Amino acid sequence: MPAGGGCVPNGRRSQVPADHPLVEVLAAVDAQSCPTRLNFHCHTHCSDGSLEPAAVADQALAMGLEHFAVTDHHSIAAYQPARAHLEERQRLGQRVPQLWSGVEISCLLEGCLVHVLALGFELHHPALAPYVRGHAVVGPGLRAGKVREAIHAAGGLALLAHPARYRRPHQQLIAAAAELGFDGAEAFYDYDLTSRWQPTPLVCDAIASQLQSLGLLRSCGTDTHGLALSGR
Template identity: 70%
Template sequence: MAVPASPRASHPLSAVLAQVEPASCPTRFNFHCHTICSDGSLTPEGLAHQALAIGLDHLAVTDHHALQAHAPISAVFEAASARGQAVPTLWRGVEISCLLEGCLVHVLALGFGAEHPSLEPYLQGRSVVGPALRAGAVVQAIHAAGGLALLAHPARYRRPFPHLLAAAADLGFDGAEAWYDYDLQAAWSPTPLVCEAIARDLGHRRLLMSCGTDTHGVNLCGR
């Protein structure tokens, strides 16, 4: 079976991610957050209303192995837009567990098409088992659905992030989450030095950089 090519060069989200800077999150971009559809505390509607209040430009909700939040969030945004309110651009997103270099990691699938069969095994509310758990298989599935594959919070795993980023690049990952609050502060802020080192690594590899709050609580501006 032919390996699906990455849509990175032509994907509209790539141009957005090229604008990501340390200060982009949480007030402009948020490509990593959760609702009660997985392990978050916010309802999809509650998260949508907070995104509107913040004035986000772009949003992706990335529940673990679940896409149920997308439709109700989209409905809130459509209603707000009909009232003349500015709304964020909403991208489909999901956080998928996989094995990379023998290490269990999380992949952010962003900007993929609706109901593509390649992603169905990863949208059942739980991690897959067997060969489909391998990072290469996950990346292929994301690309087949027209999405981008980015390694989430590269410095949170038991293997050093330079090793994981190198392995991810070899497998065709499109990038990684460069700006992340590893200190889990009440008010989100990217962790110095670590995030800067990740961003430099991604820049050298010419890979995309994302950012997100990884919100699990009730405040979209914190974790």
């Protein structure tokens, strides 16, 4: 997916094409989307998760997911094996979910270390090369604006992960991300770490409302690190 001029739904400037296929998917995200239909935040043993990429793909199949992304920290190594596994299942006649490219990147926003979800980008694009080497970058490349630029250059969407998990208020971080041209944030997240994933009341409602007021996209995900894609 090439980068180019465009805008997200409310006219906010973005380098991502307005017809990026994930925009339509994320525009429909609500509190019921995860974990049974959509999951744009999970991990494998390619970073700090417990599952192999094929196991994540199998669980996505079993849950009946429509769209998902593996977002390992600073790694895209899980994408190809997960995709190959899904393609094999599809050849056997199974209906498989859409797997999107994804990675979770550390950066500095408002002087706070945060995580950014890059989704739907061109794999192996040189702009993202410094961010997929298994560790966070140092220097100017750690700035949120630079990370956003790299994601957009690779044709992807940049979304602030779990905005209410940081030491600064989520209202401040989302507003700052919007000013930098981020495409959205993770609106629905289980901050209470319940036994079965569910969006945290009030907090997620406030985040979703702020994103809507800014015309930004909403994402959702379980942030799975354990053995079940239905929870964290």
